[in-house]
Amino acid sequence: MNLIEWFADPAHWAGPDGIPRQVLTHLVYCAIAAAVAIVVALPAGLVIGHTGRGAVVVAGLANALRALPTLGLLIAAVLLVSPHVGSQLAFTVPALIVLVVLAIPPILTNAYAGVTAVPPQVRTAAHGIGMRPWQVLLTVELPCALPLVISGVRSASLQLVSTATVAAYVSLGGLGRYIIDGQAQLDYTQMLAGAILVALLAIVVEALLLLLERLVVSPGLTGRLRRLPDPDRAPGAGPDPAPTAAPVAAPASGRAP
Numbered sequence: 258m259n260l261i262e263w264f265a266d267p268a269h270w271a272g273p274d275g276i277p278r279q280v281l282t283h284l285v286y287c288a289i290a291a292a293v294a295i296v297v298a299l300p301a302g303l304v305i306g307h308t309g310r311g312a313v314v315v316a317g318l319a320n321a322l323r324a325l326p327t328l329g330l331l332i333a334a335v336l337l338v339s340p341h342v343g344s345q346l347a348f349t350v351p352a353l354i355v356l357v358v359l360a361i362p363p364i365l366t367n368a369y370a371g372v373t374a375v376p377p378q379v380r381t382a383a384h385g386i387g388m389r390p391w392q393v394l395l396t397v398e399l400p401c402a403l404p405l406v407i408s409g410v411r412s413a414s415l416q417l418v419s420t421a422t423v424a425a426y427v428s429l430g431g432l433g434r435y436i437i438d439g440q441a442q443l444d445y446t447q448m449l450a451g452a453i454l455v456a457l458l459a460i461v462v463e464a465l466l467l468l469l470e471r472l473v474v475s476p477g478l479t480g481r482l483r484r485l486p487d488p489d490r491a492p493g494a495g496p497d498p499a500p501t502a503a504p505v506a507a508p509a510s511g512r513a514p
Contacts, residue, residue, distance in 0.1 A: 302315065367410075
């Protein structure tokens with residue numbers, strides 16, 4: 258069976274193991290992990306960027322979490338959690354913990370970097386009109402940091418979509434099921450189909466988050482704000498003429514005219 262025949266087979270689109278159900282399961286894992294990571298990492302990054310305290314902790318924690326091997330962490334989490342949790346949760350909870358750990362670093366570092374990138378004169382102006390520190394953070398620094406914050410969420414989401422396939426190693430669902438089952442059965446067509454589905458899902462998620470960024474971020478922060486034409490200029494007129502220097506008066510010679 259080639260790749261086209263595999264996708265054209267109705268058996269792969271129906272039932273609990275069909276593509277729609279596996280895509281939905283994959284997205285549920287990613288959405289839960291992303292939501293928890295945002296709740297944990299976003300406020301921490303914003304507060305640390307606002308106060309300037311704990312910057313070394315952010316860098317160290319982000320690098321440490323990125324260095325953790327995903328599959329090894331998953332197996333360790335299953336061994337630690339499964340004796341205390343029954344049923345399917347013994348595998349679902351460890352998988353979600355691993356995905357949350359994976360999603361925290363980009364959100365944390367981008368939130369911190371976005372706040373610290375706000376120009377100091379903007380903060381000074383906000384304090385000058387009597388804003389409290391939390392008002393400066395929420396109404397001035399956070400809107401200015403939104404491009405980097407959403408970029409961090411995008412990066413974390415793409416990592417989640419591509420890495421959530423490891424859930425299949427512990428008998429969970431998702432698109433990783435096709436890759437793991439295909440490897441066990443030496444069905445390389447199924448493995449390739451699973452990889453293509455993961456890549457397509459990542460592209461769709463990236464496109465949706467880019468659209469969200471265009472909707473919620475001010476055009477002035479992303480460079481999309483275009484200069485309005487001057488209503489006093491005639492249509493089709495060329496660029497503004499270069500300013501000419503004022504004529505310099507000749508020095509007086511001291512003789513009467």
